[in-house]
Amino acid sequence: MIGNLAYVAVVIFIGLGIYSLMFKKNLIKIAIGIVLIENGVNLFLITLGYRKGAVAPIYTQSPSGQAMVLPTPQALTLTSIVIGIATTALILSIAMIIYKHYGTLDTDQVRRLKG
Amino acid sequence: MSLSNHIPILIIAIPLLAAFLVPLVSRINKQATGILTTLALGVSLILTIVLTAKILSVGPQVYVFGATSSSLTLPSGLKFPIRIMLEVDAMSIFMGIITAVVSFLGAIYSLSFIKKYDGVDKYYSLLLLLTVGMFGMEFTGDIFNFFVFLEIASIASVALISFRGIDFGEPAEAGFKYMVVSSISALMVLFAVGIFYGQYDLLNFAAIASVIKYSQLDKIALGLLIPVLAMKAGAVPMHMWTPDAYSEAPAPITMILVAASQASLYALFRVVFSLYNISLNALTIGWIIIIFGLLSMFIGVTMAIVQKDIKRLMAYHAVSQTGYMLLGVGVGLAVLANPEALKDYGITAMEGGIFHIMNHAMYKGLLFLTAGALFFRTGTRDLNKMGGLAHYMKYTTIFFIIGAAAIAGLPPFNGFASKLLIYESVYRFNPLLSIIAMVVSILTLASFVKVFHSAFLGPKLPQFKDVKETPRSMVFAMAVLSCIIVFFGLFPDLIVKNLVHPAVISLIEQLQYTGTVLGGM
Amino acid sequence: MKGMSRIVKTVTNFVYGFIIIFGFYIIVHGHLTPGGGFQGGAVAGSAFALLLVSYGSLNSKKFLKDDIFSLFENFGLTLFIILGFSGLGITFFYNFLANSGGWFGDAALIGVNPGDMNTGGVIPLMNIAVGLEVLSAFGVIVLTMARGAEFTKKKEKS
Numbered sequence: 177m178i179g180n181l182a183y184v185a186v187v188i189f190i191g192l193g194i195y196s197l198m199f200k201k202n203l204i205k206i207a208i209g210i211v212l213i214e215n216g217v218n219l220f221l222i223t224l225g226y227r228k229g230a231v232a233p234i235y236t237q238s239p240s241g242q243a244m245v246l247p248t249p250q251a252l253t254l255t256s257i258v259i260g261i262a263t264t265a266l267i268l269s270i271a272m273i274i275y276k277h278y279g280t281l282d283t284d285q286v287r288r289l290k291g
Numbered sequence: 292m293s294l295s296n297h298i299p300i301l302i303i304a305i306p307l308l309a310a311f312l313v314p315l316v317s318r319i320n321k322q323a324t325g326i327l328t329t330l331a332l333g334v335s336l337i338l339t340i341v342l343t344a345k346i347l348s349v350g351p352q353v354y355v356f357g358a359t360s361s362s363l364t365l366p367s368g369l370k371f372p373i374r375i376m377l378e379v380d381a382m383s384i385f386m387g388i389i390t391a392v393v394s395f396l397g398a399i400y401s402l403s404f405i406k407k408y409d410g411v412d413k414y415y416s417l418l419l420l421l422t423v424g425m426f427g428m429e430f431t432g433d434i435f436n437f438f439v440f441l442e443i444a445s446i447a448s449v450a451l452i453s454f455r456g457i458d459f460g461e462p463a464e465a466g467f468k469y470m471v472v473s474s475i476s477a478l479m480v481l482f483a484v485g486i487f488y489g490q491y492d493l494l495n496f497a498a499i500a501s502v503i504k505y506s507q508l509d510k511i512a513l514g515l516l517i518p519v520l521a522m523k524a525g526a527v528p529m530h531m532w533t534p535d536a537y538s539e540a541p542a543p544i545t546m547i548l549v550a551a552s553q554a555s556l557y558a559l560f561r562v563v564f565s566l567y568n569i570s571l572n573a574l575t576i577g578w579i580i581i582i583f584g585l586l587s588m589f590i591g592v593t594m595a596i597v598q599k600d601i602k603r604l605m606a607y608h609a610v611s612q613t614g615y616m617l618l619g620v621g622v623g624l625a626v627l628a629n630p631e632a633l634k635d636y637g638i639t640a641m642e643g644g645i646f647h648i649m650n651h652a653m654y655k656g657l658l659f660l661t662a663g664a665l666f667f668r669t670g671t672r673d674l675n676k677m678g679g680l681a682h683y684m685k686y687t688t689i690f691f692i693i694g695a696a697a698i699a700g701l702p703p704f705n706g707f708a709s710k711l712l713i714y715e716s717v718y719r720f721n722p723l724l725s726i727i728a729m730v731v732s733i734l735t736l737a738s739f740v741k742v743f744h745s746a747f748l749g750p751k752l753p754q755f756k757d758v759k760e761t762p763r764s765m766v767f768a769m770a771v772l773s774c775i776i777v778f779f780g781l782f783p784d785l786i787v788k789n790l791v792h793p794a795v796i797s798l799i800e801q802l803q804y805t806g807t808v809l810g811g812m
Numbered sequence: 813m814k815g816m817s818r819i820v821k822t823v824t825n826f827v828y829g830f831i832i833i834f835g836f837y838i839i840v841h842g843h844l845t846p847g848g849g850f851q852g853g854a855v856a857g858s859a860f861a862l863l864l865v866s867y868g869s870l871n872s873k874k875f876l877k878d879d880i881f882s883l884f885e886n887f888g889l890t891l892f893i894i895l896g897f898s899g900l901g902i903t904f905f906y907n908f909l910a911n912s913g914g915w916f917g918d919a920a921l922i923g924v925n926p927g928d929m930n931t932g933g934v935i936p937l938m939n940i941a942v943g944l945e946v947l948s949a950f951g952v953i954v955l956t957m958a959r960g961a962e963f964t965k966k967k968e969k970s
Contacts, residue, residue, distance in 0.1 A: 197475070203467065210474045217478050217485070224489040235920075236844060236927045249488065252435055256481060258850050259442045263474055265953050266446060270453055270467045272960045277460025288461055289535045291598065300904045304897065311889040314882065357905045 182223040189216030203271045203281045210267065214260045218253045225249035296361045298342045299354045299377045302387070303426045305338075306331050310419035317412035325402045328415040332395040332422065339391040343384050347793060351380035351807045353432070364808050371498050372808055378432030378497065380804060381793035385645070386429040386557045388790075389652045392775075393550045394422040396768040397543035400660055403762040404543060404667060414454060421447040421547060428554045432496050432808065434484050437558065438477060441523075444551050445473035452540040452548075465535035472532045476519040483512040496566060497808035500801055505570040513571065516562050517579070523555035526617060527586040530610045534598075537606035538672070542663020543768075545602065546656040549609055553648050556613065560620055560798060568801040569628060577625025580617050585724065587614030588731045596738045600672050601662045604742065605655070608698065611731060612651045618728065619644020619713045622720045627799070636716040641795045642787055643712030649786075650705040650779065654697035657772040661691045664761040664769070665746065674745045681747040683758045688747050690769045695743060697776050699736035705776050708783035813961065815868030824866040831859040839943035843932035849942025856943070857950025869958035881951040888945030895938055909933040 189212055196209030225246035233244040271281065278286050309331035317324045346352060354361050354377040364372045379387070398418060405414055424444025431437050453466030484494070486508050493499050503509060522529035537545050563576065591611025598604040623641035626632040664687050665680065666672050681688040697704035700711075710732060718725040760766070779786055797803060815821065835856025842848030864872050899906030910933030911919050918930045929936075 197471070206471060210471065210478075213475065213478050217482050220482065221485050221488075224485060232846075234846065236925055239924055240922075248494075249485075252484075252488075254850065255435075255439060259439070259446075259477075262446055263442070263470070265957075266449060267467065267470050267474075269957065269960070270449075270456070270463050270470065272957070273453065273456045273463040274460065274467060276960075277456075277463065286464055289464055289539070291534075291594075291603070297900060297904065304893070304904065308890075308893050308897070311886060311893055314886050315890070318883075354903070356903060357899070357907060358903055359906075361903045 182219065182226075186216050186220045186223070189213070189219065201283050203274065203283065203286070204268075206283075207264065207267045207271060211260070211264055214256070214263070218256055218260075221249045221253045221256065295341075295345070297354070298338050298345070299352060299379050299430055300356075302335050302338050302342065302391075303377075303423055303430065305334055306419045306426075307423045310416050310423065313416045313419065314412050321411065324412050324415045325398070328419060329395070329398045329402070331419065332391070332398050335422070335426070336391040336395045339384070339387050342379065343388060343790075346379060346381060346384050347789065351378060351797070351803070353378050353807055365810060371493055372495050375436050376432045376495070376808070377430045378804070378808060379430050380807070381790075381797040382557070382561070382645075382795075383429050385649070385790055385794045386554060387426060389553065389649055390422065390425045390429065390550050393652055393656055394418070394425075394547055396656070396771060397547045400543040400546075400663070400765050400768040401541075402764045404663060404765060405541065408455070409457065410454075414451070417447045417451050418544070418547070421451065421551065425547075425551050425554045429557060433494055434487060434496060434499070435494050438481050438484055441480065441555070441558075442477050444554070445470075445477060448544070448548055448551060449473070451544045452536050454541060454544070455539070461535075462539040465532075465539040469532045469536040472529075473523060476523050479515050479519045483515045486512045486515075495808065496561070497805040500566050500568065501805045501809060503567065503570055505567070509567075513562075513567065513576070517559065517576070520555050520559040520562070521583055521617075524552045524559065525587075525610050525613050526583045527590050527610065527614070528583075530587065530591070533610050534603045534606045537609065537659075538600055538602035542602075542659055542666065545606075545659045545663075549655050549659070550652050552609075552613070553616075553652060556616060556648070563624060564627075564798040565801055565804045573627040574625050577621050577623075577627070580621035580624060581724065584614040584617030584619075584621055585727060587611060587617060588728065589614075592731050592734045592738070596734065596741070599674050601665065601674055601677075601742060601746065602659065602672055604674075604738065605658050605662060608735060608738070609651075609655055611735065612647070612655065612698070614731075615710070615713060615728065616644045616647050616651070618717060618724065619647060622717050622724075623795075623799075625720070633799075636719040638792075638795055638799070639712055640716035640720070641798070642791050643709050643716060645794055646712065646783075646787060646791045647709040649790075650697070650709050650776075653772055653776050653779070654694050654704075654706060657690060657694040657769060657776065658698065660765070660769050660772070661687050661694065664765055667761060667765070668758045669755060674742065677746045679747075679749040679751045680755065680758065682751050683755060684760050686760055686766050687769070690773050691743065691747065693773045693776060695736075695739035697780070699739060700732045701736075703777070703780050705779035705783065708780060708787075712787075813869050813958065815871055816866050820866045824862055828859045828863055831862070832856050835859070835943070835947065839939055840936065841927075841929070842939040843935045844927035844929065849939040850946050852939075853943040853946025854950065856947040857954075860947070860951045861954045864954055864958055869955075869962055876951065876955060878952065878955050881948045881955070885945050885948035885952065888941045888943075888948065891941040892938060892945070895934055895941065899934070907933040907935070909937075 193209045193212030193216060197206055200206060227243055227245055230243040230245045231238050233247040274286055275281055309327055313324050313327060316327055353364055355363055356375045358374055364376060366373060405411055421444055424440050424447060427440030428437060431440060449466050449470045452469055453462045456463035487499055488494060490508055491499055491502055525533045540548060588611050591607050591614060595604050595607035619640045623637045626637040669677060697706040700706045714725050714728060835852045838847035838855060839849055839852030896905050899908045909916055916930055916932050916936055918928055920931045921928060
């Protein structure tokens with residue numbers, strides 16, 4: 177059960193992210209919800225690579241015959257973090273533009289496109 | 292000649308290089324950015340046509356990044372592929388032709404549409420990045436690479452939707468909604484990629500397809516992937532972003548966004564057919580896709596009839612036509628495990644659905660471009676304020692009539708050909724579905740008669756008295772699309788036999804897809 | 813936005829150079845130790861955010877210019893794609909410098925060793941291109957958001 181603690185943390189992150197996305201009314205809190213879901217998925221990817229009793233996969237610092245954790249999920253997670261930064265920067269900039277034109281960040285009032 | 296091996300990657304890399312050169316060029320001369328964009332997309336279009344000829348005669352092409360030869364998929368001594376690769380078969384190049392034509396015409400139309408805005412170099416750079424994202428989604432053979440290109444296309448399209456947000460607030464609101472939707476769908480795709488990697492330790496489509504067992508975790512991955520990719524394509528319970536995003540984007544971008552939504556639809560078909568194939572419960576999953584299709588068709592067209600904004604009306608019609616594609620391919624999936632039914636009407640249903648993808652991109656693109664032309668000259672999108680424009684804009688009126696007749700399914704145009712294929716084959720599967728499809732087609736015709744009457748017919752209005760015809764580059768783009776629509780409508784047999792049927796066969800035959808990569812094992 | 817107190821400004825004057833050098837160290841040694849283009853670029857980009865926060869957005873416009881950052885970002889991106897194209901004789905992104913004896917061309921040693929920086933082929937050059945791009949992109953993002961924030965604050969006051 178202790179070995180599955182990381183997967184429990186993934187579920188908690190994604191659950192909190194979806195809760196914040198669906199039930200909060202401030203645009204910035206919705207953006208924070210997206211960031212939480214992204215953190216949960218990144219944690220899931222890193223945890224997949226763990227092997228028991230293995231060391232970090234640095235080629236020049238581990239003696240031969242020593243098991244290493246899988247390095248591919250680390251590359252996948254890095255790419256995902258970079259994409260997450262672009263997403264976060266864009267969504268916060270759009271929230272600033274909405275504040276400039278509507279004067280409020282409440283989703284009940286940012287509703288000119290109806291029907 | 293050895294350069295012909297590199298065509299798949301040149302189709303993606305040349306617009307990418309142009310996207311990075313456009314801001315440097317704009318410091319020297321602002322007019323040259325549009326010309327550079329059009330040149331790069333024109334080169335991609337020519338290379339796509341060359342690659343189509345090669346694939347239809349030789350077979351699927353593979354391109355491995357960074358290997359010592361471009362088709363060395365299995366490195367020496369290993370039984371599974373480890374490098375990122377592009378795998379282009381007949382279905383991928385079918386979607387590639389749509390992307391190349393639509394983005395080239397969008398760039399030509401933008402040459403005069405976007406001149407009066409500020410920040411034009413960023414517009415062209417983002418347009419090229421959106422095209423790169425779409426080509427990457429369609430050509431790649433690796434599931435994580437698909438996620439990266441999906442995010443590139445999403446981020447570029449959000450920035451383009453909010454392009455007019457400097458002066459107005461509504462594009463920013465539409466962009467925010469679309470960004471939230473596409474972030475969630477991309478992150479859930481990444482979660483499914485994680486599930487596949489954790490189980491099989493492989494990231495390549497063909498390699499996973501050859502070892503997949505439909506275990507509990509694979510069911511979870513399928514349950515994540517189908518709704519999320521349908522959400523990006525605009526199918527009905529998840530279509531809320533479509534009217535806002537399509538109506539607030541500039542008109543050429545809306546045309547390219549339609550092609551981007553269809554690239555997600557292509558990914559859905561690729562996952563269900565080439566990755567899982569017979570290992571899943573074909574009848575149940577087929578019926579789920581058919582239900583999505585029926586809801587999209589019906590709710591799309593009924594919400595479209597009551598709209599006052601011309602582009603919002605056309606966006607609801609885009610939702611409705613996506614339902615036709617889902618219906619056709621869903622029927623094909625539902626009979627996948629049943630060989631005589633598949634040969635009898637399943638393949639025809641899939642041909643109808645997939646031919647409808649290309650037809651829809653053409654006529655919906657033409658309709659959005661005419662709506663853009665109306666907005667460019669009159670400054671409004673509200674149908675109550677427009678009237679009598681046929682007196683002033685003759686070419687636009689003719690193009691609108693061609694587009695409206697094509698979407699309603701009238702005979703000499705291409706909508707009729709694909710809709711007839713869908714009606715006939717879906718009737719053999721279950722008659723009620725076909726009747727609902729025909730009713731939706733009649734309602735589509737009704738709503739376009741309404742648009743034509745209120746925008747173009749009627750007496751000359753005084754506030755429009757100095758409205759002229761649209762500039763030449765916009766007329767050229769609309770004319771090319773009209774010619775393609777008329778050509779496909781007069782000779783549909785040519786297109787179905789040479790382009791659509793090989794695409795359908797390459798989706799159904801999973802062994803052809805995996806055999807190209809794993810070398811016939 | 814306003815700047816911060818004199819203590820913060822003095823420490824910033826002293827520290828931002830070290831942060832940028834540390835970022836460059838992570839970028840250049842990306843093929844031997846953990847790190848690489850994006851990580852080092854993010855560290856160096858945070859130095860620009862530190863300058864902006866401690867001096868205030870109006871003052872920092874004198875020494876952090878938006879269009880120079882944009883120019884460097886384009887250089888980084890173009891260099892990356894040209895490195896990809898230059899392997900096109902064999903395949904795209906082919907590592908044509910590895911094991912060839914030229915720049916970064918030595919063969920990698922196996923086993924525990926302090927690491928030879930001359931190895932790796934095209935990878936350190938791509939790390940440098942990506943690192944340059946990321947640090948300029950951070951500069952552009954932070955400066956543009958600061959400019960947008962002061963525009964909305966101006967609207968609030970009026």
